[in-house]
Amino acid sequence: MRGVYGIEANTLKALLDGLQDTMGHDLWHEVQDFLIHEARLLDDRSFDEWLDLFTDDVVYWMPERVNPLDSNDPADSVSKPGDLALFEDTKDTLRTRVARLATGMAWAEVPPSRTRHLITNIQVDTGETESEIRVRSNFLVYRTQLEHSHDTFVGMRDDTLRKVSGQWKIARRTILLDQAVLSAPNLSVFF
Amino acid sequence: MITEMNGFVDTQQGLLDRQIFSSDEIYQQELERIFARCWLYLGHESQIPNPNDFLATYMGEDPILLCRAPDGRIRAFLNMCRHRGNRVCRADQGNAKDFMCSYHGWTFNTEGKLIGVPGMKEIYFGQLDLDQWGLVEVAQLDTHRGLIFATFDSKAPPLLDYLGGQEQELGIMFDRRAGGTEVIGGVHKWVMNANWKYAADNFFGDDGHHTITHMSVRSVPVDDRFYARTNDDGPDARDRPLARVPEGIVRDYHQEHFDELVERIGPELAKRPGLVTTVFPNVSPNFTRNMIRVWHPRGPEKTEIWSYCVVDKDAPPEVKDAMRLHLTQTFGPAGNLEQDDMNNWVQCTDTARGLIARRYPQNIQAHMGHEDKSGPIGGGKRLRAFYTRWEMMMRAGSWSEVDLQTKYY
Numbered sequence: 001m002r003g004v005y006g007i008e009a010n011t012l013k014a015l016l017d018g019l020q021d022t023m024g025h026d027l028w029h030e031v032q033d034f035l036i037h038e039a040r041l042l043d044d045r046s047f048d049e050w051l052d053l054f055t056d057d058v059v060y061w062m063p064e065r066v067n068p069l070d071s072n073d074p075a076d077s078v079s080k081p082g083d084l085a086l087f088e089d090t091k092d093t094l095r096t097r098v099a100r101l102a103t104g105m106a107w108a109e110v111p112p113s114r115t116r117h118l119i120t121n122i123q124v125d126t127g128e129t130e131s132e133i134r135v136r137s138n139f140l141v142y143r144t145q146l147e148h149s150h151d152t153f154v155g156m157r158d159d160t161l162r163k164v165s166g167q168w169k170i171a172r173r174t175i176l177l178d179q180a181v182l183s184a185p186n187l188s189v190f191f
Numbered sequence: 192m193i194t195e196m197n198g199f200v201d202t203q204q205g206l207l208d209r210q211i212f213s214s215d216e217i218y219q220q221e222l223e224r225i226f227a228r229c230w231l232y233l234g235h236e237s238q239i240p241n242p243n244d245f246l247a248t249y250m251g252e253d254p255i256l257l258c259r260a261p262d263g264r265i266r267a268f269l270n271m272c273r274h275r276g277n278r279v280c281r282a283d284q285g286n287a288k289d290f291m292c293s294y295h296g297w298t299f300n301t302e303g304k305l306i307g308v309p310g311m312k313e314i315y316f317g318q319l320d321l322d323q324w325g326l327v328e329v330a331q332l333d334t335h336r337g338l339i340f341a342t343f344d345s346k347a348p349p350l351l352d353y354l355g356g357q358e359q360e361l362g363i364m365f366d367r368r369a370g371g372t373e374v375i376g377g378v379h380k381w382v383m384n385a386n387w388k389y390a391a392d393n394f395f396g397d398d399g400h401h402t403i404t405h406m407s408v409r410s411v412p413v414d415d416r417f418y419a420r421t422n423d424d425g426p427d428a429r430d431r432p433l434a435r436v437p438e439g440i441v442r443d444y445h446q447e448h449f450d451e452l453v454e455r456i457g458p459e460l461a462k463r464p465g466l467v468t469t470v471f472p473n474v475s476p477n478f479t480r481n482m483i484r485v486w487h488p489r490g491p492e493k494t495e496i497w498s499y500c501v502v503d504k505d506a507p508p509e510v511k512d513a514m515r516l517h518l519t520q521t522f523g524p525a526g527n528l529e530q531d532d533m534n535n536w537v538q539c540t541d542t543a544r545g546l547i548a549r550r551y552p553q554n555i556q557a558h559m560g561h562e563d564k565s566g567p568i569g570g571g572k573r574l575r576a577f578y579t580r581w582e583m584m585m586r587a588g589s590w591s592e593v594d595l596q597t598k599y600y
């Protein structure tokens with residue numbers, strides 16, 4: 001079964017099985033630099049530059065987490081492509097989100113959240129084509145806003161990075177938050 | 192302890208006491224007099240189509256197991272082992288013939304019957320009456336246009352009487368096509384530190400907040416495929432059919448089947464721009480967003496939000512996809528419109544705790560004395576109507592004191 005942006009059900013299975021981390025240390029360091037650079041752009045709220053890190057055909061998807069019946073398979077704790085997701089975005093809709101934040105009237109981010117994106121447990125594996133690699137990483141995103149509000153988002157990302165004109169770009173990002181019921185009032189930050 | 196409700200709601204003056212959003216005493220009374228008595232929304236028939244399908248939900252703060260029994264009947268029980276209180280089911284949904292409690296193994300079927308107790312002979316000496324210790328069932332359960340409601344009050348009026356004039360209104364969203372509606376998989380679930388009534392009254396009648404709260408989407412419209420002209424609130428927009436439905440594939444679809452809609456629910460309702468309401472107390476359908484929203488109370492200052500995507504069963508797959516994506520882009524935790532609602536409600540709740548703040552009432556005077564200018568479905572009169580119903584339920588010792596004909600909608 002495919003979702004509207006061509007998200008395949010079996011990608012979940014593959015990502016939850018984990019990657020082989022077969023690509024060697026030079027590439028691993030290159031990828032880590034890339035992800036740390038990306039995290040910094042987000043924490044610095046340089047969202048336009050952050051958008052430039054994505055290919056034009058990116059699929060940015062955050063499914064729901066569910067409590068399955070009688071299953072130990074982690075893939076069963078994830079809602080399916082075609083189900084209601086938390087994010088199901090293209091480059092265009094991500095661009096709209098960023099533009100909206102820049103209006104100063106997107107009240108969820110007035111004043112802006114202060115975030116820290118901590119990226120760890122990076123694994124790098126071969127991609128579907130020669131110009132692509134699969135990258136899995138864990139994250140902890142701390143967000144605080146106003147006087148007392150604070151949220152901690154923990155989860156993992158499964159990225160496909162593609163070399164475009166000598167630069168890595170994110171061609172696909174699947175984000176799994178670990179919470180089934182989010183203990184945050186909104187998702188007005190990016191992952 | 193039952194609080195006399197004097198002075199909390201003044202619909203003549205359009206004033207609300209802020210304590211109703213922060214007092215634990217009032218909240219406890221809401222659980223007793225509203226959530227334990229009113230018809231509450233449990234789910235959609237399409238979520239449990241087959242025998243032994245089940246899903247877990249809540250009525251107030253009580254966990255509920257909603258089951259399709261082997262005979263096809265829909266049943267709902269407290270998700271609580273009668274022995275020591277463990278939940279008998281930990282999954283969100285699925286298909287199961289029976290549920291074994293993981294504490295001591297008491298086992299119940301989808302009709303709520305206790306069918307097995309380990310140690311029946313050695314511990315209970317065969318004297319435990321299994322019939323006495325089945326799951327606690329709701330007092331009444333009924334469905335309406337695919338929507339499943341239940342109440343723990345055996346004296347509550349029948350569902351149709353309870354829905355009153357809203358019954359017809361619901362057709363705008365749930366009776367457009369012969370096949371009815373279905374819920375798409377996946378539920379948005381999240382928690383906010385706000386009183387449940389802010390959200391419920393907002394969907395019922397606070398249509399004055401759009402212009403400011405959702406100002407950002409006015410200057411950066413979510414594109415035509417997703418944007419539902421929330422701000423197209425000119426006086427004529429209220430009377431224009433499909434005025435708030437997103438342009439493109441979804442509006443074309445509704446346009447194509449508009450005659451069918453008129454035939455099914457009549458021209459007057461069909462020509463309304465949509466349906467955004469709250470079936471008292473805590474379920475809010477929103478036609479434009481293809482959404483059913485439930486506000487589960489979690490204390491005076493906390494609400495757990497469950498949000499479902501609902502589409503016409505007969506709609507083509509690409510229309511269903513567009514409806515789902517529209518919902519994701521606009522509402523839900525990451526929705527471009529809804530993100531901005533939460534902090535407002537959270538802070539309204541927060542200030543209600545202040546001692547001095549509580550000496551000053553809230554203002555629900557919009558359109559007061561000019562109700563005729565507020566259109567058929569909106570305006571401050573609906574806020575006042577919501578709190579009229581709320582106060583009536585909070586005062587009433589029995590259903591005979593509840594007038595369901597009072598101008599609620």
